[in-house]
Amino acid sequence: xxxxxxxxxxxxxxxxxxxxxxxxxxxxxxxxxxxxxxxxxxxxxxxxxxxxxxxxxxxxxxxxxxxxxxxxxxxxxxxxxxxxxxxxxxxxxxxxxxxxxxxxxxxxxxxxxxxxxxxxxxxxxxxxxxxxxxxxxxxxxxxxxxxxxxxxxxxxxxxxxxxxxxxxxxxxxxxxxxxxxxxxxxxxxxxxxxxxxxxxxxxxxxxxxxxxxxxxxxxxxxxxxxxxxxxxxxxxxxxxxxxxxxxxxxxxxxxxxxxxxxxxxxxxxxxxxxxxxxxxxxxxxxxxxxxxxxxxxxxxxxxxxxxx
Amino acid sequence: xxxxxxxxxxxxxxxxxxxxxxxxxxxxxxxxxxxxxxxxxxxxxxxxxxxxxxxxxxxxxxxxxxxxxxxxxxxxxxxxxxxxxxxxxxxxxxxxxxxxxxxxxxxxxxxxxxxxxxxxxxxxxxxxxxxxxxxxxxxxxxxxxxxxxxxxxxxxxxxxxxxxxxxxxxxxxxxxxxxxxxxxxxxxxxxxxxxxxxxxxxxxxxxxxxxxxxxxxxxxxxxxxxxxxxxxxxxxxxxxxxxxxxxxxxxxxxxxxxxxxxxxxxxxxxxxxxxxxxxxxxxxxxxxxxxxxxxxxxxxxxxxxxxx
Numbered sequence: 321x322x323x324x325x326x327x328x329x330x331x332x333x334x335x336x337x338x339x340x341x342x343x344x345x346x347x348x349x350x351x352x353x354x355x356x357x358x359x360x361x362x363x364x365x366x367x368x369x370x371x372x373x374x375x376x377x378x379x380x381x382x383x384x385x386x387x388x389x390x391x392x393x394x395x396x397x398x399x400x401x402x403x404x405x406x407x408x409x410x411x412x413x414x415x416x417x418x419x420x421x422x423x424x425x426x427x428x429x430x431x432x433x434x435x436x437x438x439x440x441x442x443x444x445x446x447x448x449x450x451x452x453x454x455x456x457x458x459x460x461x462x463x464x465x466x467x468x469x470x471x472x473x474x475x476x477x478x479x480x481x482x483x484x485x486x487x488x489x490x491x492x493x494x495x496x497x498x499x500x501x502x503x504x505x506x507x508x509x510x511x512x513x514x515x516x517x518x519x520x521x522x523x524x525x526x527x528x529x530x531x532x533x534x535x536x537x538x539x540x541x542x543x544x545x546x547x548x549x550x551x552x553x554x555x556x557x558x559x560x561x562x563x564x565x566x567x568x569x570x571x572x573x574x575x576x577x578x579x580x581x582x583x584x585x586x587x588x589x590x591x592x593x594x595x596x597x598x599x600x601x602x603x604x605x606x607x608x609x610x611x612x613x614x615x616x617x618x619x620x621x622x623x624x625x626x627x628x
Numbered sequence: 629x630x631x632x633x634x635x636x637x638x639x640x641x642x643x644x645x646x647x648x649x650x651x652x653x654x655x656x657x658x659x660x661x662x663x664x665x666x667x668x669x670x671x672x673x674x675x676x677x678x679x680x681x682x683x684x685x686x687x688x689x690x691x692x693x694x695x696x697x698x699x700x701x702x703x704x705x706x707x708x709x710x711x712x713x714x715x716x717x718x719x720x721x722x723x724x725x726x727x728x729x730x731x732x733x734x735x736x737x738x739x740x741x742x743x744x745x746x747x748x749x750x751x752x753x754x755x756x757x758x759x760x761x762x763x764x765x766x767x768x769x770x771x772x773x774x775x776x777x778x779x780x781x782x783x784x785x786x787x788x789x790x791x792x793x794x795x796x797x798x799x800x801x802x803x804x805x806x807x808x809x810x811x812x813x814x815x816x817x818x819x820x821x822x823x824x825x826x827x828x829x830x831x832x833x834x835x836x837x838x839x840x841x842x843x844x845x846x847x848x849x850x851x852x853x854x855x856x857x858x859x860x861x862x863x864x865x866x867x868x869x870x871x872x873x874x875x876x877x878x879x880x881x882x883x884x885x886x887x888x889x890x891x892x893x894x895x896x897x898x899x900x901x902x903x904x905x906x907x908x909x910x911x912x913x914x915x916x917x918x919x920x921x922x923x924x925x926x927x928x929x930x931x932x933x934x935x936x
Binding site (some may be wrong): 466479484541577 | 773777780783785789792848856885
């Protein structure tokens, strides 16, 4: 991946969409924000923006999930089983690809942010990273060789089951798994446990001990995938920053000296906060568009699928 | 990946090496077994076999680990931190590549078996699989898009920390992690717990309940990576076969209906035993050699690294 041409990027979020016409963070031509309402209304508003833009040679979409990313699957480019009213089964990538007839990349907002942080942010220059967001939910994106790690679906490692702290038997808030990671450390999970918003709990509140241990176990699992050279953790719950030293300590403890990981021994630079803030999603969409364009002009053996 | 040319494959195991000259399972020209002793002696014996062979256009090596698989790392192609006397730091791929001057592929024996099962075995035709071996240790290999999932290192997901069964506080046998998966379900772990070999415990022995639950959690974690369309589980501990229905049930319970996974709902064909037996390793080495050859003649953007 060298220079990115002019791409129309869309971060499709649960409450707002960000449309960006750009080549990268230093070459942004325009950014437009649109509220996310009903699918037809929202996609029409996105199209009104893109209709006005000219010169883009690809489209990239980083969407809230779950989404279909299996290019051989019937739901590729769709939002699949979301509880968000009206959105389940919405074809996003296909609709835009047909309208603009340019290569169209599509993935989760988490993977989009991961790509952007790996290219321009907190993991700049690294081909292989994990990106975690801890907010309303817990998302974990995996990038290997500068590409999303894809198979049947996208990573959902935010739903692993961490070992509990001794004596902690709170049932957790995940409707599917109870005390999975998301059910223990997401903002709503912590709020449900405390009876008040997570950010009202001071740094020395005992709730953070278990949160840090659970996130340390997520990092342990991510390290054991073999992929990441760095783990970037963002999202509202991480905002205060006091969790980082504790998560790093929990990871180091949990790995127990197992195998010589060069980066994890430098754990302060292995588990880091993001650098791009709210721009990571739309900038990731630019990269997804650029990758779709690159695949469409050949180079990859799977170009027929990759170009959508 | 279409047809594989004639490749010299080597499965480098802890007690024996298998050298194979083949294009695939139906085109095996010769198989030679060599005991694994000291590194110099063993590698010289392998070279004596390869010196006698002619016509192979690539070499593939599937080795016991841990191994260096980062092509930009100084230990690429080496066995790294093994406790096996004399073998730590042994350069395997570099030595053979220099001697025979053909493209040389290198990975773990687990990934080798995974590639072979995906091409010719229990996951035939699937691009994205996980392969688990439960024996002396627990190995887990990940294949996406027909390729090993590589980043900093190879998968070590056999060392995840599963949630324990209520009331089970056995300390586990892993010297690094205690009650990690390998420390709970490997053959030596079960034997240490029982005081006798695992295969002497009948199918209705209570020890298997916890083993199946822990393996179900490994499958849960593997599914959440997003990668596998099938999970193949082999190794001595799985030999009796009675564990499969229990592991499938544990996986289904653990996923809790989360997201619509097409294959896991057909869990009997999602978690399966291997089909290639002892030939998976050497046949995987053939694929690793074929992939190295393919990369060396172009097609991949990373051909310079992939050809070693």
